[in-house]
Amino acid sequence: MPTMTETIEEIVELWRLKGLFDDDRVKTKMKEMKTNMLPDGSMVGHFPKWTCVIDENGYTCSCPDHQYRGTKCKHLGALAKSIKDSWDKEFGGDDDKNG
Numbered sequence: 001m002p003t004m005t006e007t008i009e010e011i012v013e014l015w016r017l018k019g020l021f022d023d024d025r026v027k028t029k030m031k032e033m034k035t036n037m038l039p040d041g042s043m044v045g046h047f048p049k050w051t052c053v054i055d056e057n058g059y060t061c062s063c064p065d066h067q068y069r070g071t072k073c074k075h076l077g078a079l080a081k082s083i084k085d086s087w088d089k090e091f092g093g094d095d096d097k098n099g
Contacts, residue, residue: 004041004056011059011072011080020077029078045079052076054083 002010034046042055052061052075060066065073 001058004043004054007054007059008043008080008083011054011076012084014072015077015081020074023074025074029074030082033075033078033082035079035082043079043083045075045082047075047078050075052079054079 029047032047036044036046038044038055040055042053045052050061050063052063052066052073053059054076059072059076061073061075063073063075065071066076
């Protein structure tokens with residue numbers, strides 16, 4: 001099973017390769033999202049209608065796209081990108097790779 005860090009990086013890379021971080025819908029989701037970290041280290045993204053979680057067990061989102069299709073939805077993409085951006089800012093990550 002991948003680590004939480006590997007899961008976040010995998011989601012970010014998938015969305016980056018698809019060019020979806022340039023999509024206005026994803027940018028809007030990132031602005032709407034409120035994030036917090038739970039005591040167990042889980043990262044939670046709260047959106048107006050949905051909630052997503054990335055933790056050591058993987059990821060989930062309450063939106064229909066993820067629930068019924070099993071996709072790595074735009075909410076998970078926004079949460080993963082937000083976490084990765086925070087890490088890069090704090091620890092000096094590779095900005096060129098993550099566009």
